[in-house]
Amino acid sequence: MLKTIFTEEKIEKIRGSLKEDNHFFEKRKLSLDSFYSYPLPSNKSEEWRYTDISFLDFSKFDNDIKNPEIKMDGFHDLLKEKGVIFTTIIEAISKHPEIIKEYLFSKKDNYEDKFLALHKAMWNGGVFIYVPKNVEVDTIFKVKYNVLESSSLFNHTLIILEQGASLTYSEEHTSEKGDYEAFRCDSVEVYAKENSKLNFNNFQNWNDNITNVSYWSARVSRDAQVNWRFSQLGGKFSRIKIDTHLDGEGSNSTNKGLVYANKNQKFDITTNPHHHVRNTISDVLVKGAFDGESNSVYRGLILIDEEGKETQSYLSNHSLMLSENAVSNTIPSLKIETDDVRASHGATLGKIDKDHLFYLKTRGIDQKSGERLLITAFLKETIDDMKDVELKEKIILEIEKKTEK
């Protein structure tokens, strides 16, 4: 059935609408072949062991080529004069084809799965950001995506920071309520050159009509820094896999995220730091609150190559169980091929502390409000240091609202 939905004719159509040159088209065709060559994910493979996606039925989506509503904010003339680019990827293909060709899907991380192959074949929208050498972007680049209708959406975010550049980028995802279903299969690609710094903030609060599969990756050069922050609240199913490649000595990354699931929501989160060279640092903190009959899995693998001496890598995961019927699986692991490293991983699983709740009640705070305070407090540790304060406040508010549901 998939063969009748994701076809070469469709790719032709995308080529036509994006006016892209043959280089892209040939790559799309190869990716489409790969897509067909991969088996559908099943719980027989380790990556999908805890996530059943048999519910995914592509015939439910209107599979015409569409894009979500997109709003961009934070760009100004002075940045333009300095050579900063902040535009849709569609526009970038015609205006800056050479940079796109050089970077798009070019990183050698060898990772691909069925969905990423599909994304590579079908990508047709998203955002392109380029910050030239030593330019510090003094505003926050914000992108808001809003899904409007039944569709399959393939957005690509490509961010390139040249040497010494810095940027804070925030993306916010919502969907219109309605009697429709949409499928998102997107990808984020980050190149942080020597001594550059990126703060990447993601927040999604879709309605329960969205199924999402995302793959994010970053290549982090010498002394550069990439800070991921993700807040996952909405959707029917949302999977994100984040690979952070610490390629240069002195590079470092933090990855903090929260998941708040209720009802029948499913989340599947993976955060893998790859330490390829010596003296690199990674700090991962993922927190989840699980209510209703939600079902979630978190995987975190610390990979340290033979060359990765003097590496520091920490990973922790904390789950707050709010319902007897919610499921949370946590699989932290280490793969270290050298010595002289400092690496640790830890996970905890608990419930709301009854003594804390009683303490709040003696101050007049009722059960509901007390739970709201405690759930929010638990989750917000992961966004406490978020540079986009406006977004942070919004996320906290949405968490508070969700406790009422």
Next chain:
Amino acid sequence: MSKLEIKDLHVNVEEKEVLKGVNLTIEQGKIHALMGPNGSGKSTLSFAVMGHPKYEITKGEIIFDGKNVLDLAPEERARLGLFLSFQYPSEISGVSLSNFLRTALNSVKYTKEKRIPVMEFRKLLMEKMDLLKIDKSFASRYLNEGFSGGEKKRSEILQMAILEPKIAILDETDSGLDVDALKIVSNAVNTLAGPEMGILIITHYQRILHHVKPDVVHIMYDGRIVKTSGPELAMKIEDEGYDFIYKELEKEV
């Protein structure tokens, strides 16, 4: 005038009877001290009054302002004007003291429809912190997290100052404090005490009573209040310990 009346209160903790018929009345405007050796049931009484689910009332009544509070949830008791300063307050990461206090104040004195305006609250908080000589940085710190023993007790007293209960129970407020911290906390209690507030100070030692003068002193022993007298009783315990009480009890038997 408000009044907390505890009548023949029996309380089980994990099936074991800890309070065996407590009678105690505290009026607004008065300072009572409840003394007694460890394990006599003092803290159990304070938790039972606030309605901790672990403390099972098997017999007796707790009446506040003429209302039996035993059927009320802890938050409803707080809204009526009861307050407990904990011996070991919870440390709650992620909730700032000011956010917590605003939520609490809104719950106790305001309604869903009418909340205290944020600026008005800030003003009130600063005022009370000034009054109790508490550093302003306190407000943005997470609730009791990493607080020293003295800071935790001051945080409790600050909550009391904001919520203005009619009856406040201070459970072992003096424990774990050095002399300086004890003075600060005692001064804060004296500042808040007045005709609008009744206070029950629960203490093992009498040292806080050098700083806060009680009107009435009660001695608790083995789940009952065995002696009630004026402030001179505290002095006697300071000099002689609890032994004379035990002897008196033996005589009665």
